[in-house]
Every structure is written in C-alpha cells, then in structure tokens.
Amino acid sequence: PKMATGEAVTAVAMTEPGTGSDLQRIKTTATLEGDHYVVNGSKIFITNGYLCDMAVVAVRTGSAELGAQSVSLMIIEADREGFSKGRPLKKVGMRGQDTCELFFDNVKVPKENLLGAEGMGFIALMKELAWERMMIAIICASSAEYALATTVEYVKQRQAFGKPVAAFQNTRFELAEMRSEIQIARVYVDRCMELVVRNALSPEAACAAKYWVSDLLSNVVDRCVQLHGGYGYMLEYPIARAYIDTRANRIYGGTNEIMKELISRSI
Ligand SMILES: Cc1cc2nc3c(=O)[nH]c(=O)nc-3n(C[C@H](O)[C@H](O)[C@H](O)COP(=O)(O)OP(=O)(O)OC[C@H]3O[C@@H](n4cnc5c(N)ncnc54)[C@H](O)[C@@H]3O)c2cc1C
Structure with missing residues (x-):
C-alpha cells in the first residue's frame, strides 16, 4: 500500500557483479537460522537502489547446484542492520534516475519477509x-x-x-x-x-x-x-x-x- 501512495520507494534487486543474464547463478545467500534468514552478498545496477526504502531481493536459499530451484525472493527493508548502499553509479544517460549497488552483510531478515515459497523466486x-x-x-x-x-x-x-x-x-x-x-x-x-x-x-x-x-x-x-x-x-x-x-x-x-x-x- 505504501508503494501505491508514494510513501515507499522500492527496488527489484536481481543483478550481481558476477552475473546478470544468467540469473540462476546468483551468489547472494539467505541462510535460515531459527525464525530469520541471514543474507550475505551484493547486487549491482539496481534502479531506485539509492532511494529505496525496501527492495525485493533475489537470493539463494539452497545449494547452488540446484540452480534456479534454489532462488527465492525476499523483501529486505533498507534500515536493517548490515544493509548498505553504494553511491549512485555514473551512467552514460538517464542521469536523473538512481542506479546503484546494494550490499548485504549478515543482514537478519524475518522468515515472513520471504515473498512466495522458498525456491519459487525464479x-x-x-x-x-x-x-x-x-x-x-x-x-x-x-x-x-x-x-x-x-x-x-x-x-x-x-x-x-x-x-x-x-x-x-x-x-x-x-x-x-x-x-x-x-x-x-x-x-x-x-x-x-x-x-x-x-x-x-x-x-x-x-x-x-x-x-x-x-x-x-x-x-x-x-x-x-x-x-x-x-x-x-x-x-x-x-x-x-x-x-x-x-x-x-x-x-x-x-x-x-x-x-x-x-x-x-x-x-
Ligand atoms: C540503467 C540500468 C538499470 C538497471 N536496473 C536494474 C534493476 O533495477 N534490477 C536489476 O536486477 N538489474 C538492473 N539492471 C541490470 C540489467 O538487467 C543487466 O545489466 C542485464 O540483465 C544484463 O546483465 P549483465 O550486465 O550482467 O550482462 P551479461 O549477462 O554479462 O551480458 C553481456 C553480453 O552477453 C550477452 N549474453 C549473455 N548471455 C547470453 C546468451 N545466453 N546468449 C546470447 N547472448 C548472451 C548479453 O546479451 C550481453 O550482450 C539495470 C541495468 C541498467 C544498465
């Protein structure tokens, strides 16, 4: 609802420094520890990344060998400890739009923030x-x-x-x-x-x-x-x-x- 009223800016974070087109090779991990996940990794080229209040982040919740089957989506609020943002990247054009890197360093995310079922993100x-x-x-x-x-x-x-x-x-x-x-x-x-x-x-x-x-x-x-x-x-x-x-x-x-x-x- 906050997105609809303009109170919350959001981003969709899939691309990583090492992989863009080949989304099933993402390396950002979300490991379940009790009632929360611990997220580690980074994203790049994220539209609205700098201004976002929360992001829908593609993470790996299982073994990398499972490929697409272990990709999940998770809502991560920008004020969570360990979530940091890079400076807006200097683009060739579209300079009014923010595009930046996002970093996740042991970010604790409640289980409820999982969007859909585990492994269904792709x-x-x-x-x-x-x-x-x-x-x-x-x-x-x-x-x-x-x-x-x-x-x-x-x-x-x-x-x-x-x-x-x-x-x-x-x-x-x-x-x-x-x-x-x-x-x-x-x-x-x-x-x-x-x-x-x-x-x-x-x-x-x-x-x-x-x-x-x-x-x-x-x-x-x-x-x-x-x-x-x-x-x-x-x-x-x-x-x-x-x-x-x-x-x-x-x-x-x-x-x-x-x-x-x-x-x-x-x-
Ligand atoms: C302004 C801007 C905003 C963006 N916003 C977002 C965002 O909000 N969220 C987000 O997650 N990402 C975002 N992106 C990232 C964008 O989606 C990726 O850059 C794009 O998917 C390509 O990935 P890559 O950069 O890793 O290129 P690569 O995957 O490394 O591709 C390099 C080249 O190889 C080609 N290639 C790769 N695989 C194949 C194949 N199988 N067959 C033929 N050719 C292939 C590609 O077409 C390309 O020409 C944004 C990018 C830009 C520039």
Whole structure:
C-alpha cells in the first residue's frame, strides 16, 4: 500500500557483479537460522537502489547446484542492520534516475519477509518480468513517437540550400519510414496491452515487444540525430538527450539477446 501512495520507494534487486543474464547463478545467500534468514552478498545496477526504502531481493536459499530451484525472493527493508548502499553509479544517460549497488552483510531478515515459497523466486520472476518488459516496450514506443515529433518540428524550420531540410526527398522518406515503423510498433504494443488487461499475455509476446520496440527506438533516435545535423549532438537538444537515455532499453529488463533466447524456447 505504501508503494501505491508514494510513501515507499522500492527496488527489484536481481543483478550481481558476477552475473546478470544468467540469473540462476546468483551468489547472494539467505541462510535460515531459527525464525530469520541471514543474507550475505551484493547486487549491482539496481534502479531506485539509492532511494529505496525496501527492495525485493533475489537470493539463494539452497545449494547452488540446484540452480534456479534454489532462488527465492525476499523483501529486505533498507534500515536493517548490515544493509548498505553504494553511491549512485555514473551512467552514460538517464542521469536523473538512481542506479546503484546494494550490499548485504549478515543482514537478519524475518522468515515472513520471504515473498512466495522458498525456491519459487525464479518462476515468479519469469512470470512477472513480462509486465516489466511491457513497461519498457510502452516507454520505447512513446519515446520513438516523441523523437519523431521533435525531429519533424526541427526539419521544418532548419534551412539548407535555400529550403527547409524537410523538403529534401531523403528527409521525407526517412520521416515516412519512421512514422510507419513507429505505428506498427504502437499497434503491437497496444495489442499486447489488450492481452495484459485480459491476463492473457504470454511471456514470449512481452519479450518480443521489449526487444523489437527497443531496437526500433535506437534506430529511430539515431536517424533523428542525423536529421538534426550537428545540433543533434548537442545536449541542449532533446534528441541528443534521447540518444544517450534510450540506449539502456536494449540492456535492462533482460538484454535483447536474452529476449530472443526466451522467444526461441517457445517455438
Ligand atoms: C540503467 C540500468 C538499470 C538497471 N536496473 C536494474 C534493476 O533495477 N534490477 C536489476 O536486477 N538489474 C538492473 N539492471 C541490470 C540489467 O538487467 C543487466 O545489466 C542485464 O540483465 C544484463 O546483465 P549483465 O550486465 O550482467 O550482462 P551479461 O549477462 O554479462 O551480458 C553481456 C553480453 O552477453 C550477452 N549474453 C549473455 N548471455 C547470453 C546468451 N545466453 N546468449 C546470447 N547472448 C548472451 C548479453 O546479451 C550481453 O550482450 C539495470 C541495468 C541498467 C544498465
């Protein structure tokens, strides 16, 4: 409830310095000792990590040999003794968003903080990450629309060879292609959202939305920068900021290569 009212900031902490894509190899352990777990390990690249009041942390509650079967999820409040945070990491873009390291040094966590059953964390993540991937797809589709809109505005007013840049056939074809592709992305994302509402979206459809629309966004933003000429490389122009901010979409939420792995398993 506190998340809904904005009173609590939370984070989802899966990635570790030694493993990201291969989540079943996490090394952060939670060992049961009486009525509480003792958590040791660290996480990296955690969105909201610096500001979080609590985090949902992926931990290993059994032997590493069990792989995914010994991964569990646990809510860990930030004020627990032994839970510390690194400084926000210096990212290429998205500088307004905090991304940081979290450290767990013999953190005592009550048994009740286990989210779901022991060993079911990996399955829960695989199911629920579909929604995170949809959020990324939505952001990418709308960011692409924004990139195009700001570029249309720019090329109409920028003059070259005595006419607006928008008047060149190359510009018009670029805009036509981008608008078509962005509309196609939007229709697919909207369709996925209809399925989300009916609770019928498959994980692989969400993977497809995430990888395809984030790839499209990178492609669109790059072309929009080109249409801006040198101004497109200056941070005072929104398109330059979009260029550095949008890149991470192909990496987080599971890399686009991992999305294709997951899709291929369903074929
Ligand atoms: C801005 C930002 C915010 C983030 N927020 C969070 C967060 O809130 N919580 C969280 O837990 N994590 C977060 N992450 C971490 C992100 O999810 C990981 O960086 C990502 O999953 C990749 O893991 P990795 O960095 O360990 O790369 P690696 O797994 O080391 O991958 C390196 C390269 O190898 C490729 N690769 C790996 N395995 C395969 C394979 N089987 N087949 C083909 N290619 C493969 C990858 O696609 C990639 O290109 C965030 C990252 C960033 C940049």
